[in-house]
Amino acid sequence: MGHSIDTRLSRPNLPDKGGITYGEMVIDPDSGSGNAARQIALCVDVSGSMHGEKIDSVRQGIQWVLGLLDDADHLSLVTFNSSADELLSATKMTEDQKDRVRSMVDQMSTGGGTDIQDGIRKARQTLQQLPDDDQTARRILLLTDGQDTGNFERLAEECADMGMSIMSAGIGTDYDEDVVRTLGEKSQGEWRHLEEANDIRDFFGDKVEEASTVVAANPELTLNVTTGTEVQEVYMGMPQVQPVDVDWQDNTAVIKIPDLAEGSAQKLVFKFQAPEREAGQEFLLANATLSTGSGEQNEQFAIDYTDDPDKLRVNNEDVEVAFEGTKLRNEMIEAETQVEQEQVETRIEEMEELHPDHEEVTRLEEDHQTIVEGDDPRAARDDVSRVMDDE
Secondary structure, three states, rough: OEEEEEEEEEEOOEEEOOEEEEEEEEEEEOOOOOOOEEEEEEEEEOOOHOOOHHHHHHHHHHHHHHOOOOOOEEEEEEEEOOOEEOOOOOOEHHHHHHHHHHHHHHHOOOOOOOHHHHHHHHHHHHHHHOOOOOOEEEEEEEEEEEOOOOOOOHHHHHHHOOOOOOEEEOOOOOOHHHHHHHHHHOOOOOEEEEEEOOHHHHHHHHHHHHHHHHEEEOEEEEEOOOOOOEEEEEEEEEEEEEEEOOOEOOEEHHHHHHHEOOEEEEEEEEEEEEOOOOOOOOEEEEEEEEEEOEEEEEEEEEEEEEEOOHHOOOOOOHHHHHHHHHHHHHHHHHHHHHHHHHHHHHHHHHHHHHOOOOHHHHHHHHHHHHHOOOOOOHHHHHHHHHOOOOO
């Protein structure tokens, strides 16, 4: 049995002049053993602002992680303030080693500034020395309450190229939300907002437990488009909304996607511009190949050119709404000004006119209200970004 891959187009039939059609791909990972090997690097902010309840919760969270790890799992621990320190190199978590980590954690202290970049680099180095394969989940768990400057997009992409996903979390109100989001998105990981210190333990524990459910690490999706076809936009719609950067080489692009985990479907949505063709032709827009360590699976996006008015009226509304809804969710999450949020609101109103009473449009309206009217916009953006499979 392989992973289930389903593809749909909003308009499966187009006139001879071509036009826009939206595509949707849902990847439902195959059931696995649910016991992937885990290589976890904890990368923890210990700057002065982390003193008190935050650092106490960090200690409790690490203690919780130790209870979740098996003898075959590796853990490393890096702390950072004005610079980063490797407290523990990547080590198998035997009971003796767990006792050693407990002693380290008790002695952690706070002070100084915030060098997130140095922390990530040192955490990455601790995992680089370990062997990896498609059944090993490699995670950097970043926690910070501060701000830093630098090219975090490149840093995250470098981690992704090494098979490491960054699960980044910001706590409180003063961290740089754009940095935390960039590190998660660009590494095929995840970003989170933590409202209070008590959330730290759950963040550490949830991410470590989720790593054990990986059934295929470092998957790739190769998109080969037929000459004349243009892929204008791509978004990840599930499990966390984010834009997908596509680097084309001629007519081919390799898209890195998050690790495939048991019970966690992934959805990608596409905007295609189809070329002109004579009516009566079937046309392959794109061939999609999912590559994992166990092999390859192929699916296609294909259309028919026709002058039959009945066929041209066929429109899979759900696919079109899925694309537009995902794009708008991303825009409302990234909007930094009231004007930008008002533009999103206008677009949602236009969708309501085009797709009256559609459940997804109603959810969009509710999500937008949550962001613009909520007491904690960061928490609202976190909540809106994570989309669950209705099925």
